[in-house]
Amino acid sequence: MTYIALGIVLLIVSLILIIADKRATYSRFMSSFSNKGFKQLRIGLPIIAILAIGYGIFHLITYQPPYLDIYVEEGEYTVFGEIGEVGYYAPQLIKKKEEASIHLVFWEPVEIGDNTKLQVTYPSGKSEELDVTLTPIRETNLKHNIQSIYEVSPISFSEKGVADVTIISGNKTIENMEMEIH
Structure with a gap:
């Protein structure tokens, strides 16, 4: 359950970053990123989120308590x-x-x-x-x-x-x- 929650939080953070990039492109926060670093973050966060959610679902399905x-x-x-x-x-x-x-x-x-x-x-x-x-x-x-x-x-x-x-x-x-x- 923790991995699913972590994945959802990462998806929300990546969504906020995408919205901030579209709405406030020249803000102080957005200008603190380099172009290459922001692109990597924008691509990496959803990938990590999907992996975390996938692992969380796998763990829920296969977990057998002791x-x-x-x-x-x-x-x-x-x-x-x-x-x-x-x-x-x-x-x-x-x-x-x-x-x-x-x-x-x-x-x-x-x-x-x-x-x-x-x-x-x-x-x-x-x-x-x-x-x-x-x-x-x-x-x-x-x-x-x-x-x-x-x-x-x-x-x-x-x-x-x-x-x-x-x-x-x-x-x-x-x-x-x-x-x-x-």
Whole structure:
């Protein structure tokens, strides 16, 4: 939105300069420009304005926020992670050394078996494997192209920061995502 506003302002400024050139050609303001400099300014400002507006529109169309608000039976939640691939939400803030109930959101169909683990790599480089149980949530009104939501058995993390979490089912890696732990 900022680029669109900047482009509109630049178009208005270039329009004012064109009007000033036609109406007050010999004014003190207009005589402060050299002929070559004014022509370059008169051509350059609209080009920059059009580029700024074009980029602003492109950004509005393609921007995907790092979170998504969804509604499930339990209430409204914000999904974090890789929106469009795999994300997560929790009813409470995920804190270090506190048990957390996490829900995993998948946009692609996944097959999760009984022997599921979360491989967590913390910012310090320490890695741990957490044995978890994933229970599918039977949600009939899934929007935003969400394929499935799984509830993870309560787990606790030993460090805070942005951890790299890999979901492993049996010997197969399902997905990889980043999770923020406070």
